[in-house]
Amino acid sequence: MKYIKSGMKLQLIIAFFIFVPSALAQTAERKIIPGTKCSMIPPAGFEVATNFSGFQKAELQASIMVTELNTAAQTLIDGFTAEALQTRGMTLLEKKKITFHQAPAAYITVSQSLGTTPYLKQMLIFGNAEVTILVNGIYPEAHKNIEKDIRQALLSTTYNVNQNDDPLAAVPFTIDVSQSAFKLAKYMVGSLIYTTDGKLPSVKPMLLVGTAMSTELIADRKAYAIQRLKSLPDGQTSEVKEVQPIQIDGLDGYEIRANGKSREGKPELIYQTMLFPDAGGYFILVGMTTEQPEANLATFKRIARTFKRK
Numbered sequence: 001m002k003y004i005k006s007g008m009k010l011q012l013i014i015a016f017f018i019f020v021p022s023a024l025a026q027t028a029e030r031k032i033i034p035g036t037k038c039s040m041i042p043p044a045g046f047e048v049a050t051n052f053s054g055f056q057k058a059e060l061q062a063s064i065m066v067t068e069l070n071t072a073a074q075t076l077i078d079g080f081t082a083e084a085l086q087t088r089g090m091t092l093l094e095k096k097k098i099t100f101h102q103a104p105a106a107y108i109t110v111s112q113s114l115g116t117t118p119y120l121k122q123m124l125i126f127g128n129a130e131v132t133i134l135v136n137g138i139y140p141e142a143h144k145n146i147e148k149d150i151r152q153a154l155l156s157t158t159y160n161v162n163q164n165d166d167p168l169a170a171v172p173f174t175i176d177v178s179q180s181a182f183k184l185a186k187y188m189v190g191s192l193i194y195t196t197d198g199k200l201p202s203v204k205p206m207l208l209v210g211t212a213m214s215t216e217l218i219a220d221r222k223a224y225a226i227q228r229l230k231s232l233p234d235g236q237t238s239e240v241k242e243v244q245p246i247q248i249d250g251l252d253g254y255e256i257r258a259n260g261k262s263r264e265g266k267p268e269l270i271y272q273t274m275l276f277p278d279a280g281g282y283f284i285l286v287g288m289t290t291e292q293p294e295a296n297l298a299t300f301k302r303i304a305r306t307f308k309r310k
Contacts (some may be wrong), residue, residue: 035170073127176306205289215280
């Protein structure tokens, strides 16, 4: 997709945007979506999610996720082609150009299999030349009867530039970067993204801290952590140099150091820590830098050890 090609750092962010699933009627109450400037009237029975911005109904494995991107809406809309979606395991069923809040927008329906379960996904894309709102509703094909309610909820989305999005309050953890040069650049999909210049995209050192969107139990945690690093953009070519067991905030996990290359071909240090709650899922911290690798590695490690669950 065109919007993914703006650089390695943006690719990393999109890599965390994993489509994970988590008869209805819409409630009358409009609810603010934590970590965003959006609100929505969710379907009845959907609760505010704790590990991403949106709502979920766990017993149906259905969810609605809202993501704000610092890119032009039309660029994102143009990037959602059948060919581009196919490379990400999705089949385009319908793409409609609509007018939403008096501006051009798109409503897209796709199908996607997650494991052995077929899912349907409705996406609303709207915004302007600077900000794009991507609203995703995903549900098993077996529960296609909620399609109308998902659509009604998505189309109830509003964006209020004056709404306090309070990203630090939207995540189920805390992290202390106060003794470093890192500044919060963006909240996205339940993750906090920091860069040393506070910008995104950025060619400066970057740190991403987030959580899984499901509570799947992971049997081989070490293998999963290595595979997760390898699943980062261009991660298959990264050379894992060190894997160490670690415990932070009472959670066991693995700390990995790897060498890779940036999109510009520069040597890049990749640092990853994954922590695994006994109840399932994981927390993840990824640091990437082409500058002062040893100094930044020490900084990544120090910040990782400040992680605490709320």
